[in-house]
Amino acid sequence: MGFLDIFLVEALVNGLLLGGVLALLALGLNLIFGVIDVAWICYAELVMFGMYAMYYFAVVYGLGYWIAAPLSIAGVGLMGVALHLLVISPLLASAPINQLLATGGVLFFLQSLATVMFGIDFRNLGIRLPTIEVADVFISYARLLAFGAALAGMVALYLFLTRTYVGTAIRAISQDRQIMALMGVDTRRIYVITSAVGGALAGLAACLLVLQYDVHPFVGLSFGPITFMICVMGGLGNMIGGFIAAFIFAEIISVGGLYLDLEWGYVFAFVFFIAMMFVRPEGLLARRS
Amino acid sequence: MNAIPKGKVGxxxxAAAALVILPLAWGAPYPMHIMITILIWSFAYTSWSMMGRFGLVSLGHGGFMGVGAYVTALAWNxxxxxxxxxxxxxxxxxxLLALVVAWPCFRFRITGHYFALVTLALSGIVLQVIVAxxxxxxxxxGYxxxxxxxxxxxIAFxxxxxxxxxxxxxVVWGAGLAIWYAVERSMMRYALEAISEDEDAAAAAGVNVTAEKLKITVISAMMTAMSGALYCQYQMFVSPDTVSGISVSLQMVFAVVVGGLYVALGPTIxxxxxILLGEALRIGFxxxxxxxxxxxxxxxLVVFIIFLPQGILGSIQSALRRTPARASA
Known part of the structure; x- marks a missing residue:
C-alpha cells in the first residue's frame, strides 16, 4: 500500500468513527448555545449520568440494552430541563460569564454526586461486541454502531428543526431572541424544549459511549474539554461548523496517538485548537465581515 | 477607600503582629499545616482574582501553577x-506561556466565553504534556x-x-495583597475597568487595550506560578491533578467567587x-x-452566583457601606 501503511489507515478509520460520537456531543452543546446563548460546561457530566443510567437499567435492573437506552435518554433529557429551570433561567439576565461559572459549579456538583451515589469504581455493561475485519483493517463494532447512531441522531435533529413547528420556532429564536417574543412565541417554553432535546442528545451519546468506555464519576473530564473546543472551533452555535471540527479533532487525536502516545494526540489537538483560534476566532465557517 | 485611614494603621x-506571633506561639503541627495551606492557596486565588476582577475569566490558571511547580522541581532534580x-x-x-497564549487572544479580541474556553485548552495542554x-x-x-x-x-528551599x-x-501572601493594592491604586486599574466595561470606548479614550490586558495577565500568571512552586516545595510532592488541569482552574474560580471577587481579602476568605469545609468534612465523616x-x-458555587454574585466578603462590605448611609440620611 505504499506510504499509506495499514496502521495509518486503521487510525484514520478509527478517527472517523470517533468523530461521529464527538460530532453528536458537539451537536447538543451547539443547539443549547445557539438557542439559549448559554455554554453548559457540565455537558459531559450529563453524559456521565446517562452512562450510569445505562449501567443501572441494563445491568443492575436487567432490563436489557434496548429498553435501557430510551429510559436513559429520557432521564438525561429531564436532567437538561431541571438544569435549565433551576440554574440557567434565574441567571438569564446576568452576565454570560456567570452562567458559564454556574454550570461549572454544576459540573463539580454532578461529579461529586456520582462519587457519593455510585462510588469511584469503574463500571461497564459487560457487553463485548465483536471486531470486524475489512481488507486487513480492524474496526470495532461498537465504534461503527456509535458512528451510525450518531449520524442517525443528527439526521433526526435536522428533520425536527426543519420540518416541525416547534423546530422552526427554535431556529427562529436562535436568529433573533427579542423579536420572536414580540411575534408571540413563548420563549420560555422553547428554552425548556431545547434543554430537553439537548439533554436527550447527551443521553444518546451516553448510550453509545457506554459500549466503548467504562463509566466512573470523572469520565466527563476525558471528553468534556474536547467537546467544548470542537464547538468553539466550529463557531459556538454553528452546528455544521461543529460537525466538521469534530472530525478534524478526532483525526488529529487518532493519528497523533498512532505515532506517539494518546496524550500527545490530545496535546496536538489542543495546540491546533489554540492556533485555529488565532486564525479564525469566530469559528471555521464564520463569514469575515 | 483606597488608602488606609490613619487611625486604622495601629x-x-x-493584626499583622497577631498573624505572625499567635500561630508561632501556639505551634501545634496540624493547625499550623492548615494555616500554611490556607495561605498558599489564598495567594493562588488572589493571583487569579487579579485578572478575574477585570472580567478576564481564565480557566487556564491551573496550567500556570503546574508550570511553576514542575519547572522548579525539575530544575532542582x-x-x-x-x-x-x-x-x-x-x-x-x-x-512566556501567558504571553504566547494571551497576546493573540487580546490582539484578535477573543473575550468572554471564548477567552475562558481558550484558556481551558491551555490548562488541558499543560496537564496532558505533564502526563505525556x-x-x-x-x-x-506525581513528582x-x-x-x-x-x-x-x-539553598534547597x-x-x-x-x-x-x-x-x-x-510573607508571600502579604506580598500578594500588596500587589493587589498596588494595582488598585494604579492607573492600570482605571484602564482595565474601562476595558472591561467597553473595549471600543476604552480604546477611543486612548487606552492601549492589548498592552494593559497583557500586563495584568503576565502579573497574574507569574503569581500563580509562584504559588505552584511554593506548594510543591512545601508538600515535597506534586501530581498533575493537584496543580494543573481543569479541576484546579475551576477550584480557583470557585473559591474567589465565594469569597468575593472585587475585594482584596475575598480570595483569602x-x-x-x-479548606476548612473540606477538612471539617474529612474529619467529621x-x-x-x-x-x-x-x-x-x-x-x-451555583447558589452564590445566583444569589450573592459579589461573594461573602463583597456582600458584607456593601451591606456595611449601605447601612451607615441610610442611618445618616
Missing amino acids: LWAG NLGLSPWLGIPLGLLCAA TRGLTGGSL TPDRVPGGSSI QFTDKATWYLIAL GAVIT GPSAVGWDNLIYGLL
Whole structure:
C-alpha cells in the first residue's frame, strides 16, 4: 500500500468513527448555545449520568440494552430541563460569564454526586461486541454502531428543526431572541424544549459511549474539554461548523496517538485548537465581515 | 477607600503582629499545616482574582501553577539548580506561556466565553504534556523534589519545621495583597475597568487595550506560578491533578467567587471557607466523606452566583457601606 501503511489507515478509520460520537456531543452543546446563548460546561457530566443510567437499567435492573437506552435518554433529557429551570433561567439576565461559572459549579456538583451515589469504581455493561475485519483493517463494532447512531441522531435533529413547528420556532429564536417574543412565541417554553432535546442528545451519546468506555464519576473530564473546543472551533452555535471540527479533532487525536502516545494526540489537538483560534476566532465557517 | 485611614494603621499593625506571633506561639503541627495551606492557596486565588476582577475569566490558571511547580522541581532534580534560581525560571516560563497564549487572544479580541474556553485548552495542554512526558515528570503518578540530607536547607528551599514555612507563606501572601493594592491604586486599574466595561470606548479614550490586558495577565500568571512552586516545595510532592488541569482552574474560580471577587481579602476568605469545609468534612465523616466536599462546593458555587454574585466578603462590605448611609440620611 505504499506510504499509506495499514496502521495509518486503521487510525484514520478509527478517527472517523470517533468523530461521529464527538460530532453528536458537539451537536447538543451547539443547539443549547445557539438557542439559549448559554455554554453548559457540565455537558459531559450529563453524559456521565446517562452512562450510569445505562449501567443501572441494563445491568443492575436487567432490563436489557434496548429498553435501557430510551429510559436513559429520557432521564438525561429531564436532567437538561431541571438544569435549565433551576440554574440557567434565574441567571438569564446576568452576565454570560456567570452562567458559564454556574454550570461549572454544576459540573463539580454532578461529579461529586456520582462519587457519593455510585462510588469511584469503574463500571461497564459487560457487553463485548465483536471486531470486524475489512481488507486487513480492524474496526470495532461498537465504534461503527456509535458512528451510525450518531449520524442517525443528527439526521433526526435536522428533520425536527426543519420540518416541525416547534423546530422552526427554535431556529427562529436562535436568529433573533427579542423579536420572536414580540411575534408571540413563548420563549420560555422553547428554552425548556431545547434543554430537553439537548439533554436527550447527551443521553444518546451516553448510550453509545457506554459500549466503548467504562463509566466512573470523572469520565466527563476525558471528553468534556474536547467537546467544548470542537464547538468553539466550529463557531459556538454553528452546528455544521461543529460537525466538521469534530472530525478534524478526532483525526488529529487518532493519528497523533498512532505515532506517539494518546496524550500527545490530545496535546496536538489542543495546540491546533489554540492556533485555529488565532486564525479564525469566530469559528471555521464564520463569514469575515 | 483606597488608602488606609490613619487611625486604622495601629489596627492593621496589630493584626499583622497577631498573624505572625499567635500561630508561632501556639505551634501545634496540624493547625499550623492548615494555616500554611490556607495561605498558599489564598495567594493562588488572589493571583487569579487579579485578572478575574477585570472580567478576564481564565480557566487556564491551573496550567500556570503546574508550570511553576514542575519547572522548579525539575530544575532542582535534573540540573541541581537551587529553587532560588529555579522559582524565577518557573515564573519566567509561566510569563512566556501567558504571553504566547494571551497576546493573540487580546490582539484578535477573543473575550468572554471564548477567552475562558481558550484558556481551558491551555490548562488541558499543560496537564496532558505533564502526563505525556512521564519519563521526565513521572506522569500522573506525581513528582517529588530530591530531599537534601537532614531535611532542611536554605539553598534547597526545603524546611522540615512548620514555623519556617508559616512565615514564608505569610510573607508571600502579604506580598500578594500588596500587589493587589498596588494595582488598585494604579492607573492600570482605571484602564482595565474601562476595558472591561467597553473595549471600543476604552480604546477611543486612548487606552492601549492589548498592552494593559497583557500586563495584568503576565502579573497574574507569574503569581500563580509562584504559588505552584511554593506548594510543591512545601508538600515535597506534586501530581498533575493537584496543580494543573481543569479541576484546579475551576477550584480557583470557585473559591474567589465565594469569597468575593472585587475585594482584596475575598480570595483569602474563599480559601479559608473551602479548606476548612473540606477538612471539617474529612474529619467529621472520615473516608465516607469522599465527594461530599465537592458536592457542597458545587452547590455553594451555583447558589452564590445566583444569589450573592459579589461573594461573602463583597456582600458584607456593601451591606456595611449601605447601612451607615441610610442611618445618616
